[in-house]
Amino acid sequence: MTSLTSQVINLFASVLLLIAFAMLSQRRIVTLINLFALQGLALVGSTVTVAWATGQHHLYWSAGITFVLKVVALPLILHRLIRRLNVKWDIETLINIPTMMLVGIVLVVFAFNLALPISEFSNSIARGTLGIALACVLMAFLMMITRSKAVPQVIGFLAMENGLFFAATSATYGMPMVVELGIALDVLVGMIILGVFMFQIREQFDSLDIHHLEKLKED
Amino acid sequence: MDPLPELLAIDGVMLVVVAWFAVGLAGIAALHNFRLVGRVLFPLSAALSIALAGFALLALPGAPQSTVLAIGLPNLPFHLRLDALSAFFLAILGLASAGISVFAGGYFRQGEGTPPGLLCLHYHLFLASMAMVLLADDAYAFMVTWEVMALSSYFLVTTNHRIAEIRRAGFLYLLVAHVGAIAILLCFGVLQANTGDYTFANMRAQELSPFWASCAFLLALFGFGAKAGILPLHVWLPEAHPAAPSPVSALMSGVMLKTAIYGMLRVNFDLLGSPLWWWGVVALALGLATALFGVVFAAAQVDMKRLLAYSSIENIGLIVVGLGLAMIFAAYRMQSLAALALVASLYHCLNHAIFKSLLFLGTGSVLHATKERSLGKLGGLMRFMPWVAWTTLAGVIASAGLPPSNGFVSEWLLLQGFLFTGELPNPYLRMLVPVFAAGVVLVAALAGYVMVKFFGVIFLGRPREEKLAQAHDAGGLERLGLLWLTAGCVLLGLFPVAVLETIDPITVALVGRGLAASGSAGDWLLLAPVSAERASYSPILFLLVTAAVVVLAFVLVRRFYHGRVRRAAPWDCGFPLQTARMQDTAEGFGQPIRQIFEPFYRMHRELPTPFDEAPRYKVTVEDPLWAWVYLRIAAATEAASRWVGMLQRGRISIYLLYSFLTLVALLFLTQA
Numbered sequence: 001m002t003s004l005t006s007q008v009i010n011l012f013a014s015v016l017l018l019i020a021f022a023m024l025s026q027r028r029i030v031t032l033i034n035l036f037a038l039q040g041l042a043l044v045g046s047t048v049t050v051a052w053a054t055g056q057h058h059l060y061w062s063a064g065i066t067f068v069l070k071v072v073a074l075p076l077i078l079h080r081l082i083r084r085l086n087v088k089w090d091i092e093t094l095i096n097i098p099t100m101m102l103v104g105i106v107l108v109v110f111a112f113n114l115a116l117p118i119s120e121f122s123n124s125i126a127r128g129t130l131g132i133a134l135a136c137v138l139m140a141f142l143m144m145i146t147r148s149k150a151v152p153q154v155i156g157f158l159a160m161e162n163g164l165f166f167a168a169t170s171a172t173y174g175m176p177m178v179v180e181l182g183i184a185l186d187v188l189v190g191m192i193i194l195g196v197f198m199f200q201i202r203e204q205f206d207s208l209d210i211h212h213l214e215k216l217k218e219d
Numbered sequence: 220m221d222p223l224p225e226l227l228a229i230d231g232v233m234l235v236v237v238a239w240f241a242v243g244l245a246g247i248a249a250l251h252n253f254r255l256v257g258r259v260l261f262p263l264s265a266a267l268s269i270a271l272a273g274f275a276l277l278a279l280p281g282a283p284q285s286t287v288l289a290i291g292l293p294n295l296p297f298h299l300r301l302d303a304l305s306a307f308f309l310a311i312l313g314l315a316s317a318g319i320s321v322f323a324g325g326y327f328r329q330g331e332g333t334p335p336g337l338l339c340l341h342y343h344l345f346l347a348s349m350a351m352v353l354l355a356d357d358a359y360a361f362m363v364t365w366e367v368m369a370l371s372s373y374f375l376v377t378t379n380h381r382i383a384e385i386r387r388a389g390f391l392y393l394l395v396a397h398v399g400a401i402a403i404l405l406c407f408g409v410l411q412a413n414t415g416d417y418t419f420a421n422m423r424a425q426e427l428s429p430f431w432a433s434c435a436f437l438l439a440l441f442g443f444g445a446k447a448g449i450l451p452l453h454v455w456l457p458e459a460h461p462a463a464p465s466p467v468s469a470l471m472s473g474v475m476l477k478t479a480i481y482g483m484l485r486v487n488f489d490l491l492g493s494p495l496w497w498w499g500v501v502a503l504a505l506g507l508a509t510a511l512f513g514v515v516f517a518a519a520q521v522d523m524k525r526l527l528a529y530s531s532i533e534n535i536g537l538i539v540v541g542l543g544l545a546m547i548f549a550a551y552r553m554q555s556l557a558a559l560a561l562v563a564s565l566y567h568c569l570n571h572a573i574f575k576s577l578l579f580l581g582t583g584s585v586l587h588a589t590k591e592r593s594l595g596k597l598g599g600l601m602r603f604m605p606w607v608a609w610t611t612l613a614g615v616i617a618s619a620g621l622p623p624s625n626g627f628v629s630e631w632l633l634l635q636g637f638l639f640t641g642e643l644p645n646p647y648l649r650m651l652v653p654v655f656a657a658g659v660v661l662v663a664a665l666a667g668y669v670m671v672k673f674f675g676v677i678f679l680g681r682p683r684e685e686k687l688a689q690a691h692d693a694g695g696l697e698r699l700g701l702l703w704l705t706a707g708c709v710l711l712g713l714f715p716v717a718v719l720e721t722i723d724p725i726t727v728a729l730v731g732r733g734l735a736a737s738g739s740a741g742d743w744l745l746l747a748p749v750s751a752e753r754a755s756y757s758p759i760l761f762l763l764v765t766a767a768v769v770v771l772a773f774v775l776v777r778r779f780y781h782g783r784v785r786r787a788a789p790w791d792c793g794f795p796l797q798t799a800r801m802q803d804t805a806e807g808f809g810q811p812i813r814q815i816f817e818p819f820y821r822m823h824r825e826l827p828t829p830f831d832e833a834p835r836y837k838v839t840v841e842d843p844l845w846a847w848v849y850l851r852i853a854a855a856t857e858a859a860s861r862w863v864g865m866l867q868r869g870r871i872s873i874y875l876l877y878s879f880l881t882l883v884a885l886l887f888l889t890q891a
Binding site for chain 2: 142146148
């Protein structure tokens with residue numbers, strides 16, 4: 001049974017990584033948001049599996065919060081946002097996509113090497129997945145760097161949080177409830193503030209292209 | 220009935236500090252009430268100053284008293300200790316601030332920036348923090364009170380904060396003060412020698428290796444030198460003193476600079492133990508350079524408060540020369556000579572506190588009466604302001620180092636100290652130190668020149684402007700303050716033996732030997748630091764003889780000459796018209812010095828051509844160190860920040876890349 005559970009968790013982990021790659025290569029914002037919701041769903045699945053396998057009841061709670069927040073609420077808000085901002089079309093990346101995929105692979109290799117010594121000390125059932133979690137974080141970061149529009153950057157930020165959350169559940173069976181609640185609230189508030197910012201940016205520059213922010217630099 | 224617990228002097232000092240604090244807070248309550256602040260609070264604070272001086276003098280001969288105040292951070296209380304050295308400097312604080320506070324009561328007027336109540340708070344915080352600096356017995360208490368001192372004096376300097384120039388001067392002061400404070404903090408860090416215990420008692424117990432001891436010495440010299448105005452950290456003095464109101468200048472120059480000297484003495488003689496000989500040479504050379512620089516620049520100034528500021532630099536230089544000499548002697552275990560040099564230094568601290576406060580207060584009165592700081596627009600004020608003029612004259616004589624004033628005594632003692640350098644075992648020092656002595660004599664002579672210029676141009680001759688005839692003399696409280704300090708100048712000059720006996724416990728504590736056992740013991744009239752055969756000085760005798768000669772000459776002239784006076788129109792030397800503009804000006808009087816010491820200055824002259832219809836002559840004298848040191852530092856800082864500024868690209872992606880690369884690098888490092 002344990003081996004089956006860990007197989008399931010590994011499956012979810014690989015789905016997570018796959019979606020991370022998909023997000024890295026996706027140009028369309030609507031699809032990007034859907035991918036983000038899917039990633040959230042995979043996260044919920046893995047959390048529930050860990051909770052069921054280890055009997056850690058508070059993990060059900062965090063799975064529930066994740067579901068409400070990342071699968072339902074945030075994608076809804078994002079969809080509403082892009083409808084109101086009217087930015088559904090393609091987005092160009094700063095670096096072309098094949099190069100980004102290659103860099104992503106390098107990051108995954110790096111993350112696995114990094115996680116190797118930690119995983120050996122860990123005795124949780126999902127110990128092999130720490131490298132994947134780390135890779136997700138790094139790739140989300142990479143996405144934030146290479147997108148030139150504000151909305152994909154926000155999605156990158158949220159995806160990074162997904163990776164962190166996955167790292168927490170896989171390595172140590174989740175963080176204390178208080179911390180998790182705090183982070184959930186943080187993400188929600190951060191999302192709202194960033195939304196307001198995006199409206200402000202568009203007011204100011206008639207575009208969401210963050211190139212315009214370069215004007216703010218002091219010479 | 221219980222017997223009353225014995226009131227220790229340290230409790231008295233702390234009571235005064237608390238009372239000062241209360242007076243300051245009372246000033247806040249009466250924020251805009253000039254009458255209350257000036258007529259009640261400041262005189263009250265002067266009375267507290269006298270009480271402070273009394274407690275300090277009481278404690279001076281006794282054993283050190285210490286106490287612990289549980290204020291500040293938990294487990295980090297203030298250790299306080301009142302020993303002879305602290306007591307002496309507290310006495311300086313009390314004596315000088317008594318006169319200054321009374322004067323300040325009559326000085327501050329409406330419409331001078333900060334409201335009077337707030338000024339009162341800053342002023343008393345300043346006084347209280349200086350007292351606490353002198354009492355502090357651990358690095359924590361010292362640094363906290365030292366910073367309070369710097370901050371409160373910054374707010375005092377920027378009293379007229381609406382003037383941009385004054386804000387700039389205040390900023391410069393704050394900057395130098397903080398650079399110095401960092402050095403002092405590092406110095407304490409070295410002194411505690413990795414024990415983690417920052418009390419002075421622990422630092423005293425540590426034995427440092429010569430390398431670390433030298434580090435501590437140099438840091439202390441730099442840190443306290445920034446406060447005292449030692450070259451090249453003197454730049455704030457000539458800016459801050461003209462900016463500050465006169466009582467504040469008096470307090471800063473007279474007392475605050477002395478807290479820096481106190482710090483040097485505390486670190487070099489008390490905490491570090493026995494000095495190395497080259498420390499003394501460094502201090503001696505720096506002190507002499509400072510003194511010479513100060514006096515040469517004072518001679519070239521045309522603003523009376525800047526002139527006094529440079530003169531303060533000079534006096535601090537002389538005090539540091541004395542310290543250096545004492546260190547050299549102490550390094551060679553020549554204790555009684557070290558005591559002599561130290562006494563000269565301490566005595567000069569006391570004297571300078573009194574006479575420089577007096578001079579600054581005098582300029583304050585002149586400034587209020589005429590609204591002029593420029594010497595070129597003053598003159599002939601002795602007739603209109605006799606009180607200020609005569610009291611200032613006492614300060615001028617003292618500052619010029621003429622007998623029988625107090626300034627003479629300390630300079631004489633310092634030179635006596637130099638006369639014994641022939642007994643030093645190091646041949647290079649034997650040859651070098653007399654050269655320094657010659658430099659000190661040059662400084663003393665030039666100081667006389669500067670003071671003649673200061674007094675002559677302001678008070679003597681004829682008024683250079685018409686409005687000067689309306690100048691009014693100082694008010695009652697101001698007169699009282701001036702008289703107090705004048706009395707200090709005269710008494711300290713006339714009774715040097717009493718002062719030396721008071722200082723004796725300090726030298727016994729610091730270098731293990733006093734002067735009391737030497738030549739002048741038991742003879743309160745005759746000052747003989749080493750032995751009566753070698754050199755002695757009796758100020759009262761000197762004064763009596765001088766007075767007798769003057770009276771005799773006066774009587775003789777009156778008796779034998781006046782009968783034959785013939786009144787006639789004098790030969791006018793071909794100048795039938797004589798106006799006030801034909802008098803020697805400040806620029807003119809300083810011209811020979813400017814000529815001789817030309818390499819010292821950065822001068823810009825604007826000379827008119829002979830055919831100019833409206834000729835203008837202008838000369839500006841600038842501090843060369845400003846260009847050599849400070850502008851270079853500023854340029855280097857700017858270049859460095861331009862490099863750092865390259866990081867700012869204005870693109871979020873780049874900024875994100877920075878944190879990404881940092882993250883990856885850190886992850887890589889932790890893995891390795």
